[in-house]
Amino acid sequence: MKWKSTFLSSGFPLEHEVASTLRSLGFHINGEFPYTRYGSSEVSDCSIDLVCHAYLPLEDKGTYKARLIVPIECKYRVLSKSWLFMVDMNEDDFSPSQPAGLREFSCFTAYDYDEKPIIDYCCSMPAALKATEINIETGETHDTDIKHALNQLRYALPSILHREVFFNGACHPVDSYPFFILPLLVTNAPLRMTKESLSISTVSAVQSLNEISEAVDCVDLFSDHSDSFDEHCARIFRNFMAITTTKTDLRTYDAVQEVLGDSLPQYRSARKALQSLSFGGSLDFQRNMFRQFWVCNLKSLGTIILQAVAAINESMSNGKILSEVLRTYGQQSPDKCK
Numbered sequence: 001m002k003w004k005s006t007f008l009s010s011g012f013p014l015e016h017e018v019a020s021t022l023r024s025l026g027f028h029i030n031g032e033f034p035y036t037r038y039g040s041s042e043v044s045d046c047s048i049d050l051v052c053h054a055y056l057p058l059e060d061k062g063t064y065k066a067r068l069i070v071p072i073e074c075k076y077r078v079l080s081k082s083w084l085f086m087v088d089m090n091e092d093d094f095s096p097s098q099p100a101g102l103r104e105f106s107c108f109t110a111y112d113y114d115e116k117p118i119i120d121y122c123c124s125m126p127a128a129l130k131a132t133e134i135n136i137e138t139g140e141t142h143d144t145d146i147k148h149a150l151n152q153l154r155y156a157l158p159s160i161l162h163r164e165v166f167f168n169g170a171c172h173p174v175d176s177y178p179f180f181i182l183p184l185l186v187t188n189a190p191l192r193m194t195k196e197s198l199s200i201s202t203v204s205a206v207q208s209l210n211e212i213s214e215a216v217d218c219v220d221l222f223s224d225h226s227d228s229f230d231e232h233c234a235r236i237f238r239n240f241m242a243i244t245t246t247k248t249d250l251r252t253y254d255a256v257q258e259v260l261g262d263s264l265p266q267y268r269s270a271r272k273a274l275q276s277l278s279f280g281g282s283l284d285f286q287r288n289m290f291r292q293f294w295v296c297n298l299k300s301l302g303t304i305i306l307q308a309v310a311a312i313n314e315s316m317s318n319g320k321i322l323s324e325v326l327r328t329y330g331q332q333s334p335d336k337c338k
Contacts, residue, residue: 014076014298015049018186021302022050022070025309026058033071035159038235039228048156049074057313065316066113066178068309071160073149077189080137082209083146083295085128085193085219097127097222100288102308103181104315107273108165110173110256113319118180121311125220125294126193133189134209146185146295150223153183154290158236158281166240169250169270173325176252178316182308185295191216217300221293229290230280237277259324 007013019029033051037044050072055064077083088095099122104115132143160181168176192213206212253270266272281290296304 008076009078011049011074011076014074014186014188017298018072018074018301019050019052022052022305025054025302025305027052027054027070027305033156033160035156037155038232046152046155048072048152051160054309056309056316058309064177065319066180066312068312069160069164069179069181070305071153071156071181071183073152073183073185075145075149075185075187075189077133077187078135081133081135082190082192083187084132084134084209084213085191085216085221085295086130087194087196088127088129088222089196095127096129096224096288097220097292098288099123100286100292101125101182101220101294102311103183103286103289105161105164105179105181105286107268107270108168108176108253109178110176110252110325111178111319111321113178113315114317115315117311117314121307122220125218126216127220127222128193129222131219131221131295136209147223149185150221150293151225153185153293154223154225154229155232157181157183157290158233158277161277162236162240165270165274166249169252171252173252173255174321178319180308180312182305183293184301184304185221185293186298186301187295188298191219191295191297193219218294218296218304221295222288222291223293224291225281233277233281233290234279237274241274241278255325255328256322259322259328 023029030051030053032047032049034045034047037046048071050070052070052072054068054070056066056068057063088097090096099119101122102118104118106113106115130143131146132141133146134141164179164181168179192209193216194213198212202212250270256268257264257271260268294304
């Protein structure tokens with residue numbers, strides 16, 4: 001039946017299965033996330049397929065320690081297509097990649113937590129520098145759809161981050177729980193990482209992709225961006241800074257600044273992070289936040305999410321509000337978060 005292949009190609013069944021997987025793990029599904037994309041001269045309306053979020057730990061509904069936001073772009077592929085990734089052959093000190101897949105934001109909370117489990121989990125993912133799609137039946141090879149999906153996620157991130165930053169900033173410090181963002185490109189296509197021995201001559205001699213690549217479940221893909229994205233990010237956060245004019249708007253961040261004063265580490269300064277973002281996505285604040293994305297096969301999606309949750313839970317196992325903030329502002333919030 002022709003409608004089946006057309007329906008599958010629309011991506012709707014894949015999006016439904018992804019949403020069902022996240023819901024079964026305890027996530028809330030927000031559906032499509034629309035955002036405005038700013039360029040040097042044009043403004044357009046865009047969207048990503050899903051944004052899901054969960055309050056952690058998942059197994060304890062009565063204890064809220066953090067929240068995880070998972071923006072997802074889905075790409076359905078026919079069975080003859082595979083995604084091939086160029087392995088990052090750089091030494092660690094010279095690689096453009098950083099442990100940035102699972103984003104954490106210690107500057108936008110009044111809580112302390114251990115960042116090491118997050119970093120360790122990010123470092124466990126195989127790293128790649130480029131990607132392309134190969135149709136083994138037709139011979140067609142291109143990277144257009146992968147690049148488009150990555151850009152959809154990339155351009156959505158400033159709007160998602162803006163929303164979370166405002167939520168935590170307007171809360172009483174006690175309610176400003178840490179948040180984490182894990183953007184994912186999910187596909188049903190097999191994912192394969194190239195072997196370092198790949199060359200023109202080896203490709204000419206082989207009979208299948210198995211001889212020049214290895215199957216993987218998830219890849220940490222480095223994808224740089226152009227100056228137009230910097231303008232997009234800057235526009236969103238300049239607008240944000242323009243409307244947060246009162247102390248109440250960012251009271252959590254100002255409270256941390258007030259009680260710690262000159263002893264506040266630069267990486268914990270929300271105002272400095274927001275200022276950096278208001279100049280674009282290439283400056284100091286989490287430099288690779290907009291440059292690295294995990295590409296995940298549908299079959300491994302649940303495992304990847306649960307591993308991320310476990311890393312966050314470990315990070316938060318001894319997490320607590322800054323004692324100076326607690327002494328100054330007390331344990332009870334005077335009102336609900338805005």
